[in-house]
Amino acid sequence: MATDYSQEISVIDERLTFTDIENLVARPIDEKPNKKYLFALSVTVSMLLLGVVCLIIAFYYGIGMFGNNIPVAWGFPIINFVFWVGIGHAGTLISAILFLLRQRWRTGIARFAEAMTIFAVICAGLFPLIHLGRPWLAGYLIPYPNQHDLWVNFISPLVWDVFAVSTYFIVSLLFWYVGLIPDFASLRDRATSKAKKFIYSLFSLGWRHSNRQWQHYEKAYMILAGLATPLVLSVHSVVSFDFAMAILPGWHSTIFPPYFVAGAIFSGFAMVVFVLVIVRKVFDLEGIITMNTLDNMNKVILLTSLMVGYSYGMEFFMGWYSGEVIEKFVIINRAFGPYAWSYWIMISCNVLFPQLFWFKRFRRSIPVMFVVSIYVLIGMWFERFVIIVTSLHRDFLPSSWGMFIPTFYDVGILLGSFGLFFTLVLLFAKNLPVVSIAEVKAHSKGAQIHHEHAEDKLNG
Amino acid sequence: MDRSNKVYGITALFSKPEAILSAAEKVSDSGYKKFDVNTPYPIHGMDRAMKLKRSFLGFVTLTFGFSGTAFILFFMWWTLSVSYKLVIGGKPFFPLPAFIPITFEFTVLLAAISTVFGMIAAFFNLPKNSHPLNETEYMRSVSHNKFGIIIEAADPLFDEVKLTQLLKELGAEKVETVYWPEDEKFRIFEPKFITFLIIVALFTSGTTYFSLNKLMYIVPFNWMDKQDKTIPQEKSDFFIDKFSMRTPVEGTVARGFMPYPFMGVDTPKVFLSDPLLPTKEVLKLGQRKFLTFCSPCHGNLGEGDGRLQGQFPNGPTFHSNAVINMSDGQIYHIITNGRNVMPSYASQITRRERWAIINYIRILQRAENASEADVKEAKEEESGKNVQ
Numbered sequence: 001m002a003t004d005y006s007q008e009i010s011v012i013d014e015r016l017t018f019t020d021i022e023n024l025v026a027r028p029i030d031e032k033p034n035k036k037y038l039f040a041l042s043v044t045v046s047m048l049l050l051g052v053v054c055l056i057i058a059f060y061y062g063i064g065m066f067g068n069n070i071p072v073a074w075g076f077p078i079i080n081f082v083f084w085v086g087i088g089h090a091g092t093l094i095s096a097i098l099f100l101l102r103q104r105w106r107t108g109i110a111r112f113a114e115a116m117t118i119f120a121v122i123c124a125g126l127f128p129l130i131h132l133g134r135p136w137l138a139g140y141l142i143p144y145p146n147q148h149d150l151w152v153n154f155i156s157p158l159v160w161d162v163f164a165v166s167t168y169f170i171v172s173l174l175f176w177y178v179g180l181i182p183d184f185a186s187l188r189d190r191a192t193s194k195a196k197k198f199i200y201s202l203f204s205l206g207w208r209h210s211n212r213q214w215q216h217y218e219k220a221y222m223i224l225a226g227l228a229t230p231l232v233l234s235v236h237s238v239v240s241f242d243f244a245m246a247i248l249p250g251w252h253s254t255i256f257p258p259y260f261v262a263g264a265i266f267s268g269f270a271m272v273v274f275v276l277v278i279v280r281k282v283f284d285l286e287g288i289i290t291m292n293t294l295d296n297m298n299k300v301i302l303l304t305s306l307m308v309g310y311s312y313g314m315e316f317f318m319g320w321y322s323g324e325v326i327e328k329f330v331i332i333n334r335a336f337g338p339y340a341w342s343y344w345i346m347i348s349c350n351v352l353f354p355q356l357f358w359f360k361r362f363r364r365s366i367p368v369m370f371v372v373s374i375y376v377l378i379g380m381w382f383e384r385f386v387i388i389v390t391s392l393h394r395d396f397l398p399s400s401w402g403m404f405i406p407t408f409y410d411v412g413i414l415l416g417s418f419g420l421f422f423t424l425v426l427l428f429a430k431n432l433p434v435v436s437i438a439e440v441k442a443h444s445k446g447a448q449i450h451h452e453h454a455e456d457k458l459n460g
Numbered sequence: 461m462d463r464s465n466k467v468y469g470i471t472a473l474f475s476k477p478e479a480i481l482s483a484a485e486k487v488s489d490s491g492y493k494k495f496d497v498n499t500p501y502p503i504h505g506m507d508r509a510m511k512l513k514r515s516f517l518g519f520v521t522l523t524f525g526f527s528g529t530a531f532i533l534f535f536m537w538w539t540l541s542v543s544y545k546l547v548i549g550g551k552p553f554f555p556l557p558a559f560i561p562i563t564f565e566f567t568v569l570l571a572a573i574s575t576v577f578g579m580i581a582a583f584f585n586l587p588k589n590s591h592p593l594n595e596t597e598y599m600r601s602v603s604h605n606k607f608g609i610i611i612e613a614a615d616p617l618f619d620e621v622k623l624t625q626l627l628k629e630l631g632a633e634k635v636e637t638v639y640w641p642e643d644e645k646f647r648i649f650e651p652k653f654i655t656f657l658i659i660v661a662l663f664t665s666g667t668t669y670f671s672l673n674k675l676m677y678i679v680p681f682n683w684m685d686k687q688d689k690t691i692p693q694e695k696s697d698f699f700i701d702k703f704s705m706r707t708p709v710e711g712t713v714a715r716g717f718m719p720y721p722f723m724g725v726d727t728p729k730v731f732l733s734d735p736l737l738p739t740k741e742v743l744k745l746g747q748r749k750f751l752t753f754c755s756p757c758h759g760n761l762g763e764g765d766g767r768l769q770g771q772f773p774n775g776p777t778f779h780s781n782a783v784i785n786m787s788d789g790q791i792y793h794i795i796t797n798g799r800n801v802m803p804s805y806a807s808q809i810t811r812r813e814r815w816a817i818i819n820y821i822r823i824l825q826r827a828e829n830a831s832e833a834d835v836k837e838a839k840e841e842e843s844g845k846n847v848q
Binding site: 017018019022059060062134136143149150151153154155156157159160163164167170171174175177178182185186188189190201202205206207208209210211212213214215216217218219220223224227228230231234238241437438439441442446447448449 | 477478481484496497498499500501502503504505506507510512515517518521535536539540543544546548549551555558559561562564565566568569571572573575576579580583584586587588589590591593594599600602603604605676679680681
């Protein structure tokens with residue numbers, strides 16, 4: 001199949017009219033949930049409940065229920081935190097960076113990816129609190145005026161994290177909500193039941209689709225995209241500072257910020273592909289989330305896979321090039337030590353399997369991308385496991401060497417976080433427009449005047 | 461919604477984006493100012509067609525963003541180097557590189573929040589669900605698949621007949637007049653609403669009370685209130701005598717503090733000697749402590765005429781030959797050890813203070829029994845002649 005690259009391919013299926021778009025997007029909201037949906041929800045809620053029970057036990061008896069202990073003081077909670085923050089990054093990349101780069105194929109998936117950002121950051125934000133062991137004392141992380149004149153340590157990367165992740169959450173939420181306002185108005189005007197009309201009126205804030213509103217709205221969207229772009233790059237850089245600012249061999253490295261950002265986008269895109277493959281099938285959105293979009297997503301996965309692979313190679317190179325005995329030991333121990341299995345899971349899932357996407361046939365094959373995206377998610381989780389556990393379990397003194405063995409509660413809480421994430425995704429998919437109605441309308445055939453002229457010129 | 465017969469404006473619907481663009485151009489060229497275009501999505505070129513000024517939203521972002529930068533830099537400097545100076549790893553009090561991440565995050569946070577809230581509240585004047593266009597057929601069409609234009613009756617050029625004609629000429633599918641809605645009446649004192657308010661109030665105060673006074677003291681949220689340790693004055697189940705406060709073991713000596721060697725001895729053979737010089741500070745300290753501890757019995761000038769006369773046996777005068785001839789160490793022994801009815805003051809007056817009191821007593825003795833030479837010296841000092 002030859003593709004003409006001189007022309008931009010249509011974002012959505014060309015035959016869709018405005019009415020079709022609106023009906024397609026609004027269908028899951030209008031219909032009563034079917035059995036399949038309820039089954040999926042019951043699975044995710046069960047996972048969530050398992051996590052909640054594990055958490056309650058862990059909080060009651062203390063964090064001795066977790067596997068982390070000296071020397072591996074950062075166990076599952078921090079691994080999961082970094083993993084989930086990373087998942088969130090794809091949404092902002094799609095909604096902000098690709099918007100600024102005028103990548104029109106993002107239109108169909110931007111809303112969903114943004115929602116996944118918010119849910120992933122919710123999951124991520126819980127883990128530092130879980131790691132605290134006394135989550136109800138988390139208020140002390142925020143600089144508030146108090147009678148002791150005691151403030152947080154602004155020089156600590158852990159406090160930077162608090163600011164970065166909370167800013168990221170708030171800005172993502174605002175960005176998402178701003179995008180939703182016109183859609184709420186559309187839903188308000190097509191709603192028939194009184195309760196729905198009330199709720200949509202409330203959230204649409206009285207939006208009237210007026211051009212005097214659109215004018216500022218488009219400006220605001222551009223500004224927010226401009227703000228979110230450096231923000232998303234900063235957030236995972238700050239997360240990587242948690243490691244890179246420490247002097248621990250295996251962590252103390254200048255490559256960490258770009259390496260973490262690439263890894264975050266890599267895992268985030270894998271999660272988006274994983275969820276979208278299911279969503280477009282279940283909600284009949286094949287016309288809006290097209291194969292071309294998925295093809296592009298897989299190209300990004302391939303690119304970031306290569307960046308991550310380069311970072312793994314560079315870590316090895318630096319271990320040797322530094323001439324430090326301990327640095328060298330850490331790197332060799334990572335690949336051939338007691339946790340070698342986790343290292344090779346990471347390498348094969350993150351570097352080897354995504355290479356399939358060099359071939360167009362695999363990039364456009366639903367089963368292949370589904371399996372590869374799962375592999376990437378597993379691989380990226382193990383990347384954080386490798387970074388944290390293998391760097392910590394061999395201390396400077398052999399007398400303080402130890403091993404990290406996760407407990408049932410660790411695994412339960414990890415499953416619970418997946419339960420929370422997918423429960424939120426399912427609730428979102430059922431109750432809110434999963435695709436931006438206004439944006440898709442604006443990108444459908446014949447919607448814009450100037451675009452048509454430009455395309456005519458290209459064709460003529 | 462009930463409509464009054466007051467005209468809000470004239471609406472027209474079009475089904476092609478090209479048509480609405482030319483209609484908007486025509487209407488704004490005809491001199492109308494109070495009109496608006498409603499489209500399901502933003503149409504490129506509409507701002508120019510409507511002759512709209514460019515959006516100033518960016519300046520809101522800029523102003524608030526930079527205010528955020530300035531505020532957080534000032535705040536971090538103030539907390540770490542003014543409010544509570546904190547040395548962290550020997551770093552300076554204003555380590556700018558370490559402040560960059562938070563400064564950046566806070567700038568973005570304030571810029572984003574101000575952009576969104578500024579847009580909604582200041583530029584759109586939202587939330588507002590009582591606009592006359594809401595819940596009209598026109599609104600339902602433009603939020604779905606039609607493109608509409610509305611010219612408000614408030615415009616000075618507004619003429620219903622002429623406008624209908626103009627819009628029809630432009631190819632409008634449907635031209636319609638929109639009326640203001642009837643004023644809505646809010647019945648605040650309806651029993652339903654009052655009940656609702658009461659329930660909300662009870663629920664809020666109940667949960668607040670529960671979480672602040674009960675929930676926070678349930679294990680494990682109890683702020684470490686209950687711990688396996690004894691608190692002074694508390695009853696102890698561990699010790700036989702049920703006291704949680706314990707006395708030190710017999711013969712305990714505090715670190716770096718040698719006990720007084722003649723404690724409990726009536727008349728020791730040797731005495732300590734005064735380690736202090738009679739400087740101004742020492743004498744001031746001695747005077748203060750003398751007036752506090754000695755004067756009630758011995759009198760303000762040490763004449764044995766204290767304020768407690770008749771209630772407590774008075775101490776002897778300090779101006780007898782016996783006392784004048786006592787060595788400093790001997791007086792120190794009496795203060796420390798007590799004599800006759802005078803108890804030991806060792807626990808009330810520190811060692812330094814005791815020596816200071818002795819220095820002050822010596823001053824009193826010399827003043828009371830002054831010689832000719834002393835009087836002369838004092839007089840000279842008073843007139844400023846004696847410069848020594």
